[in-house]
Amino acid sequence: MLQVHSPNFNERLFPLDMLVLHYTGMKDGPSALEKMRDPASNVSAHYMVEEDGRVFSLVAEDKRAWQAGRSWWRGDEDLNSRSIGIEIVNGGHEFGLPPFPDIQIAAVIELCQGILSRWPIPQARIVAHSDIAPERKEDPGERFPWKRLADTGIGLWPPDKSPVEPWMMHGAAKGDKGITVDGLREALAGIGYKVERTGEFDEPLAAVVRAFQRRWRPMVVTGQGDVETVARAFAVAQLTQAADLQR
Ligand SMILES: [Zn+2]
Structure with missing residues (x-):
């Protein structure tokens, strides 16, 4: 874990009970890191996971990072106050949806498992940024391997064939x-x-x-x-x- 400081955080107003996953959607990791450390950008995340599996810690878990924006989930609105946000380095839709390397996903899984062991985050409150802001956001995108995460106990995943009523x-x-x-x-x-x-x-x-x-x-x-x-x-x-x- 590499400690790098971001000034873009404040105090939580609600108990922490959500996990939000993002892609950076920029050309590379250093650009995303620079943006999240720039006081003028007003954005941040608790963690950023590089393509090679390196994990950067930007904001302490008990602080309110600025990653969710205007969003909603299960009746709650100030999701920055309730969540830990992880930025996963990936060019995203703008850069042709590159695949997520295995070593990066392994690091994301290990990071999420640690977070879930420290905080009471229910399975149904592990979300994509696109889940909580569907009209604004598309990340981490349809190439993100949610099933692989669910196989290790991170998030809900139904059986392959769903019954048709x-x-x-x-x-x-x-x-x-x-x-x-x-x-x-x-x-x-x-x-x-x-x-x-x-x-x-x-x-x-x-x-x-x-x-x-x-x-x-x-x-x-x-x-x-x-x-x-x-x-x-x-x-x-x-x-x-x-x-x-x-x-
Ligand atoms: Zn996002």
């Missing part, structure tokens, strides 16, 4: 109304996303569906509620509910 059978497309759209909304809300509970399949819902797909159905990021997406959203909602009951 009769109400899901036609899927839900933009402009649709009815039980499949309502069921999809309920499922996404149950996972923690900010969605209106009624109405037609509009652009805000499509943005949430894209965020869901980046996280749990990364082969198909369309913003459309095809049958597999609806079934998978329902499966993750059920896992979320089960994880809540276990606490």
Whole structure:
């Protein structure tokens, strides 16, 4: 662990109970580090993980780093106050979504496991930046290996095949109304996303569906509620509910 100081933090206003993962979305690690250490940038994170697996600590875990921005999850809004943020060095969508090297992911996993051993962070509160700000953010992106993290106890992951129930059978497309759209909304809300509970399949819902797909159905990021997406959203909602009951 390499200690580098960022001045961009203040005191938490709420108890720490979330973990937020990001990609840096810049040309390289040093540029991201420089930005997060610049007092004029007003951004930071607790950690940055380089492509070669080196971990930089910028802000102490008990302080409030400035990484989540305007965001929402399960009814909470000041997510900087509640979360630890990890920036993972990766060019992101702007640089053609390069793959995350294995050595980098191994370092992310070890770092997350340490954090989860120190703080009471429920599985359903381990999120992507895109989960908590679907209309603004796409990181860490659909190439981030969430399943590999879940295999080591970091975050929820449903079985490969999600059961298809009769109400899901036609899927839900933009402009649709009815039980499949309502069921999809309920499922996404149950996972923690900010969605209106009624109405037609509009652009805000499509943005949430894209965020869901980046996280749990990364082969198909369309913003459309095809049958597999609806079934998978329902499966993750059920896992979320089960994880809540276990606490
Ligand atoms: Zn981010």
